[in-house]
Amino acid sequence: MAQRNKVIITCAVTGAIHTPSMSEYLPITADEIVEQAIGAAAAGASVLHLHARNPVTGQPDQTPEAFRPFLPKIKAGTDAAINITTGGSPYMRVDERVKPAAVFKPEVASLNMGSINFGLFHLLDRYQEFKHDWEPEFLAATKDLVFRNSFQDIEYILSTCYENGTRFEFECYDIAHLYNVKHFLDRGLVKPPLFIQSVFGILGGIGTHPEDVMHMKRTADRLFGDAYRWSVLGAGASQFRIAAMAASMGGNVRVGLEDSLWLGPGELAPDNASQVDKMRQVLEGLGYEVATPAEAREILELKG
Numbered sequence: 001m002a003q004r005n006k007v008i009i010t011c012a013v014t015g016a017i018h019t020p021s022m023s024e025y026l027p028i029t030a031d032e033i034v035e036q037a038i039g040a041a042a043a044g045a046s047v048l049h050l051h052a053r054n055p056v057t058g059q060p061d062q063t064p065e066a067f068r069p070f071l072p073k074i075k076a077g078t079d080a081a082i083n084i085t086t087g088g089s090p091y092m093r094v095d096e097r098v099k100p101a102a103v104f105k106p107e108v109a110s111l112n113m114g115s116i117n118f119g120l121f122h123l124l125d126r127y128q129e130f131k132h133d134w135e136p137e138f139l140a141a142t143k144d145l146v147f148r149n150s151f152q153d154i155e156y157i158l159s160t161c162y163e164n165g166t167r168f169e170f171e172c173y174d175i176a177h178l179y180n181v182k183h184f185l186d187r188g189l190v191k192p193p194l195f196i197q198s199v200f201g202i203l204g205g206i207g208t209h210p211e212d213v214m215h216m217k218r219t220a221d222r223l224f225g226d227a228y229r230w231s232v233l234g235a236g237a238s239q240f241r242i243a244a245m246a247a248s249m250g251g252n253v254r255v256g257l258e259d260s261l262w263l264g265p266g267e268l269a270p271d272n273a274s275q276v277d278k279m280r281q282v283l284e285g286l287g288y289e290v291a292t293p294a295e296a297r298e299i300l301e302l303k304g
């Protein structure tokens, strides 16, 4: 792996999993997303993974119009690389999900590498009070939800974004998803270096045990050798533990309120920057340096 001691921190600023009533610090409006994205970049994030929401209800909104109020302001406020979601929310159709990346042609876009059960209903055990009716419905209905990412869906997103020079953050929620990346690599539809984001702890995907992390890394090493740049995200309470383990194995890391609302046990993160800051301290404590946006572009070979 290039620049062995430089670690790329990706920050996933708001996402489409957590709902407003779960944390008052979850950025919802365009101004909140701008402020927290720029704050995360100033703290050390060199890649910003972005979703959009309805500014009033907080519902995930995947229309290009919903991204327009904050994208230019973020670009004006930081040189971190922009990474636009093509996952949207797991309820959305792929033609809807790909639109913002197709319109804004970002340096990076997420690409979910397989269909999974996407369980969020268990969060209802923890949260009883909701400001908006859609929140408990959104969570409860995931009991019967399949986050669809068929080979055709993936190919559709690849072909839609390829001409734009956009590179992908390959979201791999399980070992099979690594083989799906290999399938598209063998067909020449994706080009190294592959930015592989291993996702741990989503109900329906792989767990958060160190053996799971080892298994993902071993399999990716066997399938891709040095043709990939590994990164990990741990959902919820596993976030920092998974990141620290992977960093020690040469991996890059993702934090942010999309993946976890917490800064520590029972302590809500007051913003995204607080998680990036803590991650930086952990990495520097382990003897690593945090990659700058320029170094991240070099490591991931982004179009700039």
Ligand SMILES: C[C@H](N)CC(=O)CC(=O)O
Pocket: 012, 015, 017, 085, 086, 087, 088, 110, 111, 112, 171, 199, 202, 258
């Ligand atoms: C577990 C994460 N929500 C994965 C994700 O970020 C998906 C996407 O936006 O395409």
Ligand SMILES: [Zn+2]
Pocket: 012, 015, 016, 049, 051, 085, 087, 088, 110, 258
């Ligand atoms: Zn996302």
